[in-house]
Amino acid sequence: MTARIARAGRLGALLLLAGAVQATPVxxxxxxxxxxxxxxxxxxxxxxxxxxxxxxxxxxxxxxxxxxxxxxxxxxxxxxxxxxxxxxxxxxxxxxxxxxxxxxxxxxxxxxxxxxxxxxxxxxxxxxxxxxxxxxxxxxxxxxxxxxxxxxxxxxxxxxxxxxxxxxxxxxxxxxxxxxxxxxxxxxxxxxxxxxxxxSVRTLAGTGAVATLGDSITDGWASSSDLNRRWPDYLARRLQSADTDVQGVANEGISGNKVLADGGGPSALKRLQRDVLSQPGVRTVFLFEGVNDIKAHPGATAQDLIAGYRQIAERAHAAGKCVVAATVGPYKGWSEWDAAGEKVRQDVNQFIRTSADFDAVTDLDHILRSPYDPERMLPALDSGDHLHPDDKGMQAMADAVDLKSLDCAGR
Known part of the structure; x- marks a missing residue:
């Protein structure tokens, strides 16, 4: 079994140790x-x-x-x-x-x-x-x-x-x-x-982290406050009990964020280095973003969004990180949904599923969509606004991630 840092009791979380810490600017x-x-x-x-x-x-x-x-x-x-x-x-x-x-x-x-x-x-x-x-x-x-x-x-x-x-x-x-x-x-x-x-914390050598780059769904909108039920939280709990060296999770979601344009924070392309690649120990970038680009009026074209995904993958790979991409989930019933945007979503998802630009793919569209109307979210996972999953949906998303795909050491 892969060695991991043992979990200590809650009351012992910050125990005093002797010795001064020296620091120099970087x-x-x-x-x-x-x-x-x-x-x-x-x-x-x-x-x-x-x-x-x-x-x-x-x-x-x-x-x-x-x-x-x-x-x-x-x-x-x-x-x-x-x-x-x-x-x-x-x-x-x-x-x-x-x-x-x-x-x-x-x-x-x-x-x-x-x-x-x-x-x-x-x-x-x-x-x-x-x-x-x-x-x-x-x-x-x-x-x-x-x-x-x-x-x-x-x-x-x-x-x-x-x-x-x-x-x-x-x-x-x-x-x-x-x-x-x-x-x-x-x-x-x-x-x-x-x-x-x-x-950040100092861990055993070989331990790594995943950074989830996303929008309001990753940020946790519609999940229960104060209970850590965002999908990256559920993912963190899975990692803590799994035989994997990936133990850290950095939630880099911003509500309203887009891949290409500023709006809900700087675009994913602009903030990639500061929010993701600069974080210590990040081994894998989990890219789940694009619905805000698609549902905007006017929305992004599939070609432009695909070009943005490719830029993120290229920059992450150049920094020595792996990239897991997730398909864009359904949102029919949300006020900004239209047939043109749905066509872009389908084209983008087809690219994600088949592209060689990513190290792995998690098909969250498949997990979230209704089998009776694939353009809509499954009602049992829907918070009610038809875009954001509820707590059950958040857990279903985290459960769909292949944990082995996050551990990119040696690839």
Whole structure:
């Protein structure tokens, strides 16, 4: 059986270890002009355990603190976070950053909340358009942990960076309460994440991750909030109990996102490097996107969308990643459906099923469609809007993924 990191108990998620952590700056380029990642160099054993694609979030608020709840996939130690100012027009300083484990609501498990440092300092300034990695935090972080990252900025202004549709309750407070484990100061309830766009852990050598590049279906729209029932969450649970070295799952879905054009966030082509290829340990890109390009008016042609898919595959392969592509699911009954768009969807799916551009294919159209009307979603998997699957549909999608196709080591 393939060796994997054993899962520890929830209360032992962030155990103290002795010794100081040394850090030196490192820079990584990305598609977005000026996007620079600073922080201690990434170790070859580092693997992303949680991620959410960065987007523009409206005006930032100075003196505000955020208590952000995220759910890990891969287990490991020496946790690091990535703070993003990708959409900022000026530097933003974080003068207090802590990580702990959720007990309930905004309350943390007693003794779990610990400060994070950046190049040895408690404070860090992230440049406009850039991101920064924290120093590794000694201790173990189990899989399937509700990790809580608390951040405070005294000077945040201009456009904020974050992820709008979290499907997870987080919290905010005015003033710096990041070091406190109680939930009392955190009176504002949030449905979004701010500034935090990735968490990684150090794993056994050979462990990898899959990044799911997609739109609102991957982002989890219509799944149950606070229960981690997005299809990448179900996939993560399968991986944790399977004999595979792929343990990390980075959910890089954005509601409304398109392959070719900006709209719900930058296009998949524009954000591929920043959101996917720059994440540590990513072995495979799972591409499930295109319905927003197709159902737009005017919509993309099959030829243009196929060209976009090919660009993503070429760039991922050039970065040493494998690509698993998924067919576009049915959406008849959604207000933007028409026969012309359906023809494009059928042509695109035929390309995906038969193309040599991908390392593997998952036929999610086949899983989701009704046998009585293949242009519609199976009612038992439909959230009711005829585009987004419900919890059962999300699980059916994850169950359809061949786990062996995600483990591309040696290909």
């Amino acid at each position: 820079h990584a380029s990305a598609d977005q002009p000026g996007f620079v990642v600073t922080g201690a160099p990434v170790d070859r054993r580092d693997v992303v355990t949680w991620a959410a694609s960065a987007d523009r979030m409206g005006e930032a608020v100075a003196g505000r603190a955020y208590r952000l709840v995220v759910h890990t996939s891969a287990a490991g130690r020496d946790m690091r976070i990535r703070l993003s100012n990708a959409f900022g027009d000026r530097p933003v300083t974080f003068d207090s950053v802590y990580a702990g484990v959720q007990k309930q609501g905004a309350e943390l498990v007693h003794g779990s909340n610990r400060p994070l440092t950046f190049d040895g300092a408690r404070s860090v300034t992230v440049p406009a358009g850039g991101a920064t990695l924290s120093d590794p935090l000694p201790g173990r972080l189990p899989a399937a942990t509700n990790l809580v990252v608390s951040i405070h900025s005294p000077d945040a202004a201009g456009p904020a960076t974050g992820h709008w549709m979290a499907m997870q309750t987080s919290y905010a407070a005015q003033g710096d309460h990041t070091s406190e484990e109680g939930g009392e100061p955190w009176t504002e309830v949030l449905g979004s994440w701010f500034y935090l766009d990735a968490v």
